[in-house]
Amino acid sequence: MLLLTKNRVFVLWWLILCSGLAQAQETNNGKWIWYPGDFAIWLHTQTSGLRQERGQPYPPFWRVDAPYGLVRFQKVYDIKSPTAIKVFAEGNFQIRVDQQIISDFDPMNIRLPAGKHQLRILVENHGALPALLVRGDRVFTDETWQVTNQNQRFEKAEAGQFADPESPPSHFSLHYTPMDYRVLEQDDRRLLLDFEKETYGKVILERLQGRGNLHVYYGETKQEALAEKLAETYDRVAVREGAPQTDTLAARAFRYVYIVADRDVPLPSVKALYEFLPVENRGGFSCSDTLLNRIYDVSLYTLHLNTRAFLIDGIKRDHWIWSGDAYQSYLMNFYTFFDEAVNKRTIYALRGHDPVETHINTILDYSFYWLIGIYDHYLYTGDTSFVKQVYPRMKTLLQFCLERRNTEGFVEGLRGDWVFIDWAEMDKKGAISFEQLLLAKSLEATAYCAGLAGDEEAAAAYRETAVSLKKKIEAVFWDERKHAFVHTRENGRLSTDVTRYANLFAVLFDYVSPEKKQQIKEHVILNDSVQAITTPYMKFYELAALCEIGEKAAAVNYVRDYWGGMLEAGATTFWETFDPNEQGKERYAMYGRPFGKSLCHAWGANPVYLFGKYLLGVRPLSPGYKTYEITPSLGGLDWIDGKVPTPSGSIGVFMDRQNVRVNPGTGRGTLKLQSRKMPKVDTGNAVVKSLGNNWYAIQLEPSVAEYTVRYWSNEK
């Protein structure tokens, strides 16, 4: 017996009403749609509190927005004959055709009149996420629908991978698969399990009985698990007398699990489930150096563990989305999984809704990475509709940043702002050159997106501001005697300190002349007297800059030492920080806690990006790889082999000291090679063009499956 009044019945209609004689035509046309960003924003409310620290929940310290609970979807359709649709909604809904509410309908067979009409569906769901799926042969939901939270502004609806009526957006779930472990130690009250590598999942305790507590301590190292209450995460299970039961604990990060039972509680039987986002590596890399191959594999695994509902910083800690960390993950994602959805979820969750009241994650630089990240996402994916959707939120965030400039037009950390830059000792006061460069790039990125969104006025204004800002940055911060950008200016007084940050980004953003790049290379990047970068976070940019200035072999050597050092120290995933000089306990300590350091940190996966972009040498030149470049480089190795994903298929690259083999993508590619003699192409009618200075360019046709090119290496 079912009560069919819709009010307060927050269930899917299709579960209730499947009656009706004349059924709508069977069709799979139609996708679940929702208010742009709100699936991510809702999912973020479900996951942002997952961080646990010593038994305590640890949600973020910034505002976490909720999705809009009342959303109107609409579409003007124009059809020659009547049709029927099926309507599935998450939440209560009301349907109007040309403003008129319709009553007494069977949601599985709603007749729509022929002609041009407006179909309007209001969905209310304050528990999860208002979402709508209309299926029909000619009228169905997709990204062309308009949507509003009833603030009198309309946007285009967002859709994703959800098309099945039985799998609406709120059913999103990570996947699970059983995993094995080795018992390291066991007596009648203690059990130490080794999963043999860092992992993330749920411990299942079976045949729980007795009376008392069962303590479950998680460790990224054995020491951490055995440290019991000093471990970063642990659970306590209270066992009450009765029939034996099974408990599935919350998912945690660990390699080791240490279970300690109270006297009257027998040890349970233990199983475990691995929890993961089902993405596959569409990239790939191998080379003549087995250590680097291991580094690539462990990097990929590290990235995969941190690629979940969102691109998080670390699986144990913080298990949060940080814009600066996420920016690197977007880029790493493009050389591996090419999972556009997780990038977009991350971008929306970081931003939430208006009003903008603080910087993203409260960090000045992180607002800029958020803006720049959207441009990069667009460059790799060519997803114009996402840019149009998210652009209004770029505009309000950029506005917030611009309003906080000082009288000179430079940004400074104001009250409540965290000026992060990197975990390192440095002056954070005044107008820091690094932040100005990020602002300039943010202006360019937002100007570009404004153009895509048709906001020409804003685009022009941002471009103009960027141009004058860049001039001013160079005029103010470039020190001719130091051959570098200095670090900051406070109260009109320029600092004499040179740090690497602004100088690295000036190279990466291509903001300075080749001459100045050379000066930066010599006087900053290769200058050991300038304070060294020690975090893999900022190393991401330093290694990229090294490659950009032609020092790929140096970058490869650094990876071998630094990441190889972690493997040697027993890492099964890459760490938040690593200092080869630290030994024993201090190796795992951070933030004043003995096991505070995250041993599986997304930014530790840097090599997957570095190898793809700078050894395989693949990068898009125009959005979505419509045009692209391949500039492979051995970086001192004997051979490299791999592939890089694009929105449509992958690009394959092999190189050794004589030959390059390339499997082109679907866009227009250019292979660039340095060779002592004009390279010879064995395939097709390819034309080799000399660029001077021993550089050659070969146009790649998408119709050719594989090019083989003989070249004469410059490398020793």
Place this chain on the structure above:
Amino acid sequence: MLLLTKNRVFVLWWLILCSGLAQAQETNNGKWIWYPGDFAIWLHTQTSGLRQERGQPYPPFWRVDAPYGLVRFQKVYDIKSPTAIKVFAEGNFQIRVDQQIISDFDPMNIRLPAGKHQLRILVENHGALPALLVRGDRVFTDETWQVTNQNQRFEKAEAGQFADPESPPSHFSLHYTPMDYRVLEQDDRRLLLDFEKETYGKVILERLQGRGNLHVYYGETKQEALAEKLAETYDRVAVREGAPQTDTLAARAFRYVYIVADRDVPLPSVKALYEFLPVENRGGFSCSDTLLNRIYDVSLYTLHLNTRAFLIDGIKRDHWIWSGDAYQSYLMNFYTFFDEAVNKRTIYALRGHDPVETHINTILDYSFYWLIGIYDHYLYTGDTSFVKQVYPRMKTLLQFCLERRNTEGFVEGLRGDWVFIDWAEMDKKGAISFEQLLLAKSLEATAYCAGLAGDEEAAAAYRETAVSLKKKIEAVFWDERKHAFVHTRENGRLSTDVTRYANLFAVLFDYVSPEKKQQIKEHVILNDSVQAITTPYMKFYELAALCEIGEKAAAVNYVRDYWGGMLEAGATTFWETFDPNEQGKERYAMYGRPFGKSLCHAWGANPVYLFGKYLLGVRPLSPGYKTYEITPSLGGLDWIDGKVPTPSGSIGVFMDRQNVRVNPGTGRGTLKLQSRKMPKVDTGNAVVKSLGNNWYAIQLEPSVAEYTVRYWSNEK
């Protein structure tokens, strides 16, 4: 067996953990607290979709906000010796003392160190409302705690009537009591029930069996219930074979219920529950006219039915909160239930969170009523802390309004704005004088509240803008030849139309000289050639203005005719509109639907306000009745008797043609009387002061239980 890890376990901690040897001292100190406004905002998400129209849900057409799901509460305490607290939270929580997270605690016995420390509790609840109750003898939650949604701004926490750990805010519920009905008609498939007056509640169907549908049609009139699918609300219950079951339907508005069963469904047994907010009438009114007494009683019942989670417009339709309707309900509430909580809930739910993107309810005038209503709430209650709490939201709404002024500084309806004023034919274009008056009053109200909130700069700016606006209104809109404000000015051209709206409000706001009031009285209010007011909505202001200009008897006569006319037409609650000339079907039709008219509309309860404020004559002169005035008036009646509530007790007033008896309030009151001779006070040492023109003032001492005053009536 219970899993004690807190993550993802959205339950109250106290349900789980009641262990601990050393218990905190038993105390009832402490109240549930939450982010200001968020209880109302959450409750609004739970109730704003209750409207049903012909089987379809009908939520509002404006943005409905969600509460913040992640809220931090904090308090710096200073105690001489250690203490223990109990912590109850709705949601996951994390506790810090002086920034340090505490672990492994028993929430029923958390030890706090002596000295000055910061206690900080972060509560996450994306399902309902993060709320916190700390009980302790010296450290406990109340309105002095600071709270933030982590936007880096702190506010004072809100608290309400919730103090019991077992009754957190999200357990808020209306009350229920069984109600009887009369069976009007019955056969084996149809059942018509008469509840003998308009009511609101849930129909319960018992012993449901058979197979098919049961249709339940609700009617405010018998005709409506019998009209089946033309009724405004109905439910369909699908009965499936099996053991007899009971269904409790959603609450609806009705007097009649018509149940129609399919052939194979026997009629069930029917019960019903009345649903209500438990408030009592702390005011009261009776007089020598039994019709007026019935009008008062029915008004009170009408108001009570519309006083629920919020002050809604009508119980059948719209079952929404409308700011203009609510404003009148606040005032009626002050002469009856004096339920401050429902006013505050309504004010917060109407406003929601920032950003302000549209006017309140999308209506220009309704933004102004919202601002003015807060001032009135303060005047009657003296609740400074509420004003301080809500003031930031007044400021952003007023800012929104001010930014939308035209170049002359007048507000006009812009794209997307609804200029409502009243349901009547009129020009809504250009700068309408009525809207300018509301803006001026809003500026004054917000300036006053800015002063209370310590925002002196804004207070001064608003005051200044109000002064110049009022001057400009009079200069631009007052027509010397018409002796009145004209209706509008469009594109610099003044209209020659005079409508009542601006003129009524100029009198009510005391914005014009006594001479101009006389002109308005003569040339507008008592001038039948000026388009008449026909809705009880605008009648509210017209009758008040009539009383203000000394025409109380005319107002009473109007009430007798208009409201008496509804009683004669069979009303058991007062209607949305009433036209004595309409008969039969057209009496109940509205918005093009045969039963579209609401027959239980809050604004129909006007007499409870009119009788209290203008016959009993009681009104506060300073906030919270610290000083007040009683100016009783017979309005042509032989005697009146009643009381008016204040924040502390009631004020009693009796008057006949010789005597006035008064039971003063706790503040400093003044009784004002018109008398042909100096009145004689039989009680205390009261001093009678002559005010001239036969008016006398008597100071009332709160220590005197009752004053009896002999006077000599002016009335014929």
